[in-house]
Amino acid sequence: MNAAIETLLAHRSIRQFESTPISDxxxxxxxDCARAASTSSFIQCTSIIRVVDKEKRRxxxxxxxxxAYVMEAAEFFVFCADYHxxxxxxxxxxxxxxxxxxxxxxxxxxxxxxxxxxAESMGLGGVYIGGxxxxxxxxxxxxxxxxxxxxxxxxxxxxxxxxPEVKPRLPVDLMVHEDKYQPMDKTRLxxxxxxxxxxxxxxxxxxxxxxWSEQISATLDKESRPFMRDFLHSKGFAVK
Amino acid sequence: MNAAIETLLAHRSIRQFESTPISDxxxxxxxDCARAASTSSFIQCTSIIRVVDKEKRRxxxxxxxxxAYVMEAAEFFVFCADYHxxxxxxxxxxxxxxxxxxxxxxxxxxxxxxxxxxAESMGLGGVYIGGxxxxxxxxxxxxxxxxxxxxxxxxxxxxxxxxPEVKPRLPVDLMVHEDKYQPMDKTRLxxxxxxxxxxxxxxxxxxxxxxWSEQISATLDKESRPFMRDFLHSKGFAVK
Numbered sequence: 516m517n518a519a520i521e522t523l524l525a526h527r528s529i530r531q532f533e534s535t536p537i538s539d540x541x542x543x544x545x546x547d548c549a550r551a552a553s554t555s556s557f558i559q560c561t562s563i564i565r566v567v568d569k570e571k572r573r574x575x576x577x578x579x580x581x582x583a584y585v586m587e588a589a590e591f592f593v594f595c596a597d598y599h600x601x602x603x604x605x606x607x608x609x610x611x612x613x614x615x616x617x618x619x620x621x622x623x624x625x626x627x628x629x630x631x632x633x634a635e636s637m638g639l640g641g642v643y644i645g646g647x648x649x650x651x652x653x654x655x656x657x658x659x660x661x662x663x664x665x666x667x668x669x670x671x672x673x674x675x676x677x678x679p680e681v682k683p684r685l686p687v688d689l690m691v692h693e694d695k696y697q698p699m700d701k702t703r704l705x706x707x708x709x710x711x712x713x714x715x716x717x718x719x720x721x722x723x724x725x726x727w728s729e730q731i732s733a734t735l736d737k738e739s740r741p742f743m744r745d746f747l748h749s750k751g752f753a754v755k
Numbered sequence: 756m757n758a759a760i761e762t763l764l765a766h767r768s769i770r771q772f773e774s775t776p777i778s779d780x781x782x783x784x785x786x787d788c789a790r791a792a793s794t795s796s797f798i799q800c801t802s803i804i805r806v807v808d809k810e811k812r813r814x815x816x817x818x819x820x821x822x823a824y825v826m827e828a829a830e831f832f833v834f835c836a837d838y839h840x841x842x843x844x845x846x847x848x849x850x851x852x853x854x855x856x857x858x859x860x861x862x863x864x865x866x867x868x869x870x871x872x873x874a875e876s877m878g879l880g881g882v883y884i885g886g887x888x889x890x891x892x893x894x895x896x897x898x899x900x901x902x903x904x905x906x907x908x909x910x911x912x913x914x915x916x917x918x919p920e921v922k923p924r925l926p927v928d929l930m931v932h933e934d935k936y937q938p939m940d941k942t943r944l945x946x947x948x949x950x951x952x953x954x955x956x957x958x959x960x961x962x963x964x965x966x967w968s969e970q971i972s973a974t975l976d977k978e979s980r981p982f983m984r985d986f987l988h989s990k991g992f993a994v995k
Binding site: 516517518519520522523524525526528543544546547548550551552553554555556557558559561562563564565566567568571595598599600601603604605608609610612613614615616617618620621622623624625627628629631632633635636637642643645648658659660661664667668681682684685687689690691692693694695696698699704727728730731732734735736737738739740741743744747753755 | 758795840849854875877885899907972
């Protein structure tokens with residue numbers, strides 16, 4: 516097993532950070548790794564907003580649902596799907612397609628994952644902040660995002676001040692299908708549910724014992740940010 | 756610079772492959788690395804279809820716009836956003852939100868990028884196949900994807916039979932903003948356009964000399980898969 520693979524397999528989200536800064540050199544390398552990711556048809560439709568301003572960090576932490584680590588992380592990046600760049604080159608560019616929303620989300624995530632892996636390979640840790648999408652309009656206003664720019668998620672990076680366990684993922688045979696989609700094996704799911712129950716139990720000293728099925732049932736009992744469709748449309752996204 | 760970062764910075768898409776297979780052990784490691792990626796609120800809404808069947812590969816290559824490497828690669832994975840898994844656990848799960856489409860695209864891309872980076876760290880190469888979205892309905896039918904499963908992109912992996920240059924990306928200062936979105940610096944864009952022109956010229960022996968601005972202007976002069984919105988809706992996605 517090589518060093519890159521060790522880094523990938525050792526991933527866990529870090530939500531407590533030391534106050535040690537990330538050096539300029541490290542940050543530049545992390546960003547260069549992000550930029551090296553694939554981009555659909557060379558469209559390069561991602562922008563990264565590096566948030567340094569403390570008051571903006573405080574507000575973003577609040578918008579994300581009071582996630583203090585957005586303030587405390589050494590670096591905080593907001594990854595955006597961005598076709599405004601292209602409109603500055605070609606004002607009559609055909610934008611606003613649902614397809615471009617997909618490309619934007621996929622390309623931004625490819626870049627972000629390279630950034631996180633690069634950081635983790637340096638001994639740093641991080642966590643994605645999807646909670647920014649709780650208040651996409653406020654995030655957009657705060658960061659002065661123009662039309663055709665959509666904030667997708669944040670990424671906290673810093674030196675870890677915690678050492679959590681790796682969280683057990685769905686087993687391979689529930690996630691990978693061969694040649695065609697296969698229905699879920701309920702026995703394997705039950706086994707996985709036990710693994711997740713055990714993981715939470717160990718982590719919380721027995722206070723929490725939720726299975727994966729229970730957790731996702733609770734999550735999907737509620738609407739999932741039902742305002743997002745209108746927000747995307749308000750930014751000129753995914754309307755066609 | 757550590758080995759993981761060297762791998763990330765050395766990325767270029769590989770579209771010609773040796774016939775050497777990827778071993779089972781390598782494939783399992785690649786998939787394990789994919790599974791280790793972050794997932795939004797532990798939702799785990801990605802499915803990977805590993806396509807082994809030669810006829811299915813041939814058809815997918817055709818659907819993607821006659822990209823022969825879809826057939827020739829040692830492995831071909833189709834990454835899907837998948838809430839059908841959750842519906843098997845909770846038949847009345849609240850699904851179909853645009854937000855869930857974003858989560859699906861982001862999570863699938865995080866996983867896929869881990870897979871590609873793992874593969875590249877082993878000396879393999881690969882390329883993403885967004886062209887599957889030329890014919891999302893045909894891809895879905897071929898792979899028997901049920902409702903609430905959307906094929907996002909493919910990933911070819913194998914031993915490289917070519918050694919292309921690293922493609923020059925947008926410079927940092929056109930991609931990374933500080934604290935707020937900044938308008939594009941046209942001088943920097945012109946410099947980058949020259950870099951891209953030179954890259955294509957070298958690569959094609961002077962036959963192609965397109966700048967980035969010219970390339971994206973041509974791309975965005977056309978509609979971007981305008982059928983995608985209806986396709987997503989037909990799969991029960993992004994309707995709310």
